[in-house]
Amino acid sequence: MKALIAYGTRYGATTGTSEEIAKILREEGFDIKIVNLKEEKIKDISEYDLIIVGSSMGNCRYASEAEDFLKNFRKEFEGKKLALFVSTMITFFEREGKIDDVTKTRKISLEDRVAKYNLKPIALGFFGGVIDYNKMGFIARKGMEIFKPQLEKDGFKVAEGIYDLRNWDEIRNWAKELSRKAGQ
Ligand SMILES: Cc1cc2nc3c(=O)[nH]c(=O)nc-3n(C[C@H](O)[C@H](O)[C@H](O)COP(=O)(O)O)c2cc1C
Incomplete structure (x- = not known):
């Protein structure tokens, strides 16, 4: 299977997370291309079976280049496997017991994107950055x-x-589970 990881980052954590997800998926036999959306524009996703979109969260906002990617390709995602993940402060909020902040961050980072663009992802990853x-x-x-x-x-x-704030075991397990779901 061919997979694309397209991500938006401000400070670089999402690059590291994307690379780790790519490493796991390669071990599972995927052919992976990783793209930092600030450095490379994607014009066509037709060759990919699985699309993974990653984004940082800054001041309650999704990265604008990742948002543009979702908006531009929302129609093309139909008929493909789609997964989304974000780099956030969720793991910190969890450790602090700030459940309202966890819920709010989940909503504004990914749940709102899914609703806005009518996406049907097979996996959502809420990771620390x-x-x-x-x-x-x-x-x-x-x-x-x-x-x-x-x-x-x-x-x-x-x-x-x-x-x-990254929990590498959680990120690796998410990638393994994603590989299983995408292969179905
Ligand atoms: C100025 C600033 C604002 C941030 N705002 C949020 C936020 O609103 N929600 C959140 O979950 N994390 C927030 N974070 C934490 C980032 O999600 C974290 O730094 C993440 O690693 C950013 O991804 P990046 O390193 O790929 O740019 C913020 C970080 C900075 C420096």
């Missing part, structure tokens, strides 16, 4: 500063100013 204070501009850093003490306490720190 990376909070990297070194990469943020002044205003973003100010806005995200309030989370720093809890991120520290929750053990997400991987280097100075960098907090990795």
